Amino acid sequence: MLQIRDVHKTFDGNEILKGIDLDIDQGDIIVIMGPSGSGKTTFLRCIEFLERADRGHLFFRGEAPLEADMHRASNQTIAQVRRRMGFVFQNYNLFANKTALENVTEGLILGRRIPRQEAERMGRAALERVGLADRMDYYPSRLSGGQQQRVGIARAIVGGPDVILFDEPTSALDPELVGEVLAVIKDLAEGGATMIVVTHEMGFARQVASRVVFMADGSVLETGTPEEIFDHPRHERTQQFLSNL
Amino acid sequence: MSNETLDLLIRSFPQLLLPMLKVTLPLTAAAFSVGLIIALVVAMIRVLEVPVLSQICKLYVWIFRGTPLLVQLFIIFFGLPAIGIRLDAFPAAVIAFSLNEGAYTSETMRAAITAIPRGQFEAGYTVGMNYFQIMRRIVLPQAFRVAFPPLFNELIALVKDTSLAASITVSEMFREAQKIAARTFEPFTLYCEVAVIYLIICTILTRLQVYGERRLSAHEKR
Numbered sequence: 001m002l003q004i005r006d007v008h009k010t011f012d013g014n015e016i017l018k019g020i021d022l023d024i025d026q027g028d029i030i031v032i033m034g035p036s037g038s039g040k041t042t043f044l045r046c047i048e049f050l051e052r053a054d055r056g057h058l059f060f061r062g063e064a065p066l067e068a069d070m071h072r073a074s075n076q077t078i079a080q081v082r083r084r085m086g087f088v089f090q091n092y093n094l095f096a097n098k099t100a101l102e103n104v105t106e107g108l109i110l111g112r113r114i115p116r117q118e119a120e121r122m123g124r125a126a127l128e129r130v131g132l133a134d135r136m137d138y139y140p141s142r143l144s145g146g147q148q149q150r151v152g153i154a155r156a157i158v159g160g161p162d163v164i165l166f167d168e169p170t171s172a173l174d175p176e177l178v179g180e181v182l183a184v185i186k187d188l189a190e191g192g193a194t195m196i197v198v199t200h201e202m203g204f205a206r207q208v209a210s211r212v213v214f215m216a217d218g219s220v221l222e223t224g225t226p227e228e229i230f231d232h233p234r235h236e237r238t239q240q241f242l243s244n245l
Numbered sequence: 246m247s248n249e250t251l252d253l254l255i256r257s258f259p260q261l262l263l264p265m266l267k268v269t270l271p272l273t274a275a276a277f278s279v280g281l282i283i284a285l286v287v288a289m290i291r292v293l294e295v296p297v298l299s300q301i302c303k304l305y306v307w308i309f310r311g312t313p314l315l316v317q318l319f320i321i322f323f324g325l326p327a328i329g330i331r332l333d334a335f336p337a338a339v340i341a342f343s344l345n346e347g348a349y350t351s352e353t354m355r356a357a358i359t360a361i362p363r364g365q366f367e368a369g370y371t372v373g374m375n376y377f378q379i380m381r382r383i384v385l386p387q388a389f390r391v392a393f394p395p396l397f398n399e400l401i402a403l404v405k406d407t408s409l410a411a412s413i414t415v416s417e418m419f420r421e422a423q424k425i426a427a428r429t430f431e432p433f434t435l436y437c438e439v440a441v442i443y444l445i446i447c448t449i450l451t452r453l454q455v456y457g458e459r460r461l462s463a464h465e466k467r
Contacts, residue, residue: 048371049370050367050370050371075375079373079375082370082371082373083373085371086371087371089364089367089368091364093362093364093365093367093368094368095365095368095369095383096365096387097383097386097387097390098383106369106372106374106382106383107369107371107372107373107374108372110373110374110378110382111372111373111374111375111378112373155368155372156371159372159373
């Protein structure tokens with residue numbers, strides 16, 4: 001459904017991404033793991049055009065094909081790509097001056113010009129989906145980290161994206177709040193959502209991932225099923241990383 | 246306190262309050278509003294780093310922050326006629342105070358806008374909003390909350406600074422006080438009375454600030 005080809009990115013002379021390829025099929029749960037500095041987050045941010053890749057292509061296949069040059073894409077193309085993706089941030093990045101419901105509906109109303117009533121109906125459904133039916137009118141500052149991240153997830157799924165990108169969604173959370181967020185992500189995965197998840201949660205990857213991608217130093221070292229990667233890693237680097245987790 | 250002094254205080258009070266209400270406050274309000282608009286435009290130009298305009302704005306801020314307000318008033322009221330621009334005292338004062346206020350306030354606003362985390366923009370982009378939508382709906386409201394206390398400080402300073410307009414013949418409260426003092430030979434009484442009236446106005450404004458801050462921080466409390 002989504003093909004990503006040959007993504008390169010250099011920051012201040014440091015080559016962060018050295019040509020990454022990734023194929024995602026409908027319903028895939030791709031988990032990207034790897035040591036910090038390996039380029040996982042940068043890769044995800046390039047797909048969402050939060051960073052401009054130096055090189056790379058992105059293709060949506062299927063009924064509504066869409067191609068984007070990840071270096072040169074126009075604002076219009078970027079908007080089309082973003083419309084088909086949801087993005088969940090490590091630090092939630094909820095709009096601080098908006099309630100939970102407004103956080104979820106703001107993009108629908110302004111970005112997609114969906115009438116307010118319809119947007120609010122969709123927003124309530126999304127918040128219910130993540131178990132926050134009773135927190136719709138709360139401002140982010142009144143929500144726990146786990147609740148904030150669930151609002152973040154609701155905001156990412158409300159438009160019915162083809163694929164949801166998670167950038168270390170539980171890394172900023174207190175340990176006791178990690179579970180509730182992972183449960184929501186699992187629930188979405190079981191509901192057939194397609195996602196790319198950058199995470200260090202090995203247990204989660206084992207249970208949910210259809211494919212694990214191991215990155216190091218800006219390249220994909222190996223990729224396979226959770227069993228292949230976790231139980232029989234081929235690269236020394238992967239073994240090293242996993243034994244330190 | 247002698248009876249004459251008390252009598253003078255009471256008699257002069259309406260003569261001071263009236264120019265306060267009719268000149269000082271309108272001058273403050275006009276200069277502050279225009280100054281805010283200038284400040285917002287300048288701050289946005291500088292945040293966006295618009296070529297050329299950004300340089301012009303920098304120059305403007307540099308000049309108006311680097312020269313005394315009193316000198317600016319004199320240039321606009323007494324100086325400009327020399328090059329054929331003649332202004333009445335009140336509009337000259339509004340222009341001088343607005344430009345001065347705009348220069349200071351633009352820095353306050355710029356700082357407030359840049360204080361809003363990048364993540365707020367990024368989140369806006371991911372849900373399909375464009376730069377100006379994010380600015381208008383997400384960033385500026387939060388920046389305003391950040392800028393509110395310093396903006397109010399500037400407003401309070403401006404109320405008092407308008408007394409400088411007396412020097413270019415604007416009939417605001419302080420100039421009226423000077424006239425009465427000259428007539429009655431009671432400068433101490435008159436100027437103390439003026440000071441108290443300024444103090445009352447600024448106290449009211451400080452109250453408003455507390456109230457406003459409480460309302461603006463609704464999203465932090467609820």
